Amino acid sequence: MKLLKRIVWIGLPVLAWTCFVGLGFVQGFLLRAITFSDTTEDFIDASREILGKEQVGSFAMVLIKEGKVSGSYFFSTDKPVNENTSFPVASISKWVTSFGVMKLVEEGKIDLDSPIDGYLSRWNLPESDYDNSKVSVRRLLSHSSGLVDDLGYEGFAPGEPVQTIEESLTKAADSPYAEGVARVGYAPGSQYMYSGAGYTILQLLIEEISGQSFQEYMTKVVFEPLGMGNSTFVLSEKPEIDLAQVYQADGTLGKPRTFTALAAASLFTSTADLSKFLIANLTDNPVLRRETILQMSKPETFINKIGVYGLGPHLYSQNDAQSTIIGHDGSGGTIVINTAARVNLQSNNGIIALTMGNPSVASEIADEWLFWEAGIADFVVMQRNIPFLIKLLVVGYLVILAVSISIISKVKSES
Incomplete structure (x- = not known):
């Protein structure tokens, strides 16, 4: 009986401590940010430590505080980069494209909920087992259109023939790991499924409605x-751009890819320009009305009841009422790209991280910023904190054991 009591005296506190640390891990209240300081300079210093552990060709980062650029950091192993150096930013292209689409909505030239096929003459959705009339601009912007292309565009190598938009939507030649066919494979509006082809359809929509090339329209608007x-979006039309060096998967230098899917994957931009774009999401701007941007930032698609996508931007707030963080990440395949841009519409703070030659570090640093900014932890932050939490568990167990032994010894001596 005495042995059982001793086991209970030790076991119950151990169980309680384990549950407390586990809950702190899941809920995030025991996780540590990469810096305890709230200054831009200290976050940049902490980010540099992360970069120091990674293989990176070039890197550019800007932090925005209260709607203004508050700090920056640039790194390159070879050709220097600065705030005006342009990087290929992959899928961040989609967020920028959404501004062009919503401008047409503001002007009354398209309706968010009308069937997309009603606007198109050069190409139409192939017949499906579902109601294609439910595929709308709203659902294409929010990745809930029912398209199952699973794109992922890799682009075309220099000198390689580039498809037309119509050819690419019929069967994308630059999608070696996906079906690459723009077809409806589930009921439109029923679930979230990321679709590169959805934004290629929006690219075609812009051209058909505006009567201009996509590049010309996006430049002017x-x-x-x-x-x-x-x-x-078309590098050959702006040859004077100072372009960051491009790295291939084997670490050697390469050349930029050329895309049919401009809207989905072909934007080249700099931290200075992306800063202007992020700040445009925070204030009155010459492209979109403030109410339009707020509409774009509301959840349209969900995973497990968590809003994940609006009308263009990805949503990072995980339904946290205290923050509205929107943005987009991008990554490459043949060309090693990783980019991230996020902004908090409530605090007016943001981050841009662009890298060449590393497949994930820009998104990792942006995830660290998300926790530092709003206490929202995802896999990156949780994984980094595992060694700390294991130490915390062990220290707690040792304290519990020491206290329990002391109490047991005291009780035994008194008896």
Whole structure:
């Protein structure tokens, strides 16, 4: 009986401590940010430590505080980079494209909920087992259209023939690991499924409605009004751009890819230009009304009841009412790209991280910023904290054991 009591005296506190630390891990209240300081300078210093452990070709980062650029950091192993150096930013292209689409909505030229096929003449959705009339601009913007292409565009190597939009939507040649066919494979509006082809359809929509090329339209409607002079979807049309060196998967230098899917994957831009774009999401701007941006930032698609996508931007707040963090990440395949841009519409703080030659570090640092900024932890932050929490568990167990032995010894001596 005495042995059983002693086991209970030790076991119950151990169980309680284990549950407390486990809950702190899941809920995030025991996790540590990469810096305890709230200053831009200290976050940049902590980010540099992360970069020091990674293989990186070039890196550019900007932090925004209360709607203004508050700090920056640039690194390169070879050709120097600065705030005006343009990087290929992959899927961040989609967020920027959404500004162009929503401008057409504001002007009354398209309706968010009308069937997309009603606007198109050069290509239409192939017949499916579902109601194609339910595929709308809203659902294409929010990745809930029912498309199952699973794109992922890799682009075309220099000198390689580039498909037309119509050819790419019929069967994308630059999607070696996906079906690459723009077809409806589940009921539109029923679930979230990321679709690169959805944004290629929106690219075609812009061309058909505006009567201009996608590049020309986006330049006149988005880039020029926002002063984004280092940005383009078609690199050959802006040869004066100072481009960061491109790295291939084997670590050697390469050349930029050419895309049919401009809207989904082909934006080249700099931290200076992306800063202007992020700040445009925070204030009145010459492209979109403030109420339109707020509409774009509301959840349209969900995973496990958590809003994950609005009308263009990805949502990072995990339904936290205290923050509205939107943005987008991007990554490459043949060309090693990783990019991230996020902004908190409530605090007016943001981050841009662009890297060449590393497949994940920009998103990792942006995830660290998300926890530092709003206490929202994801896999990156949780994984980094595992060694600390294991130490915390062990220290707690040792304290519990020491206290329990002391109590047992005291009780035994008194008896």
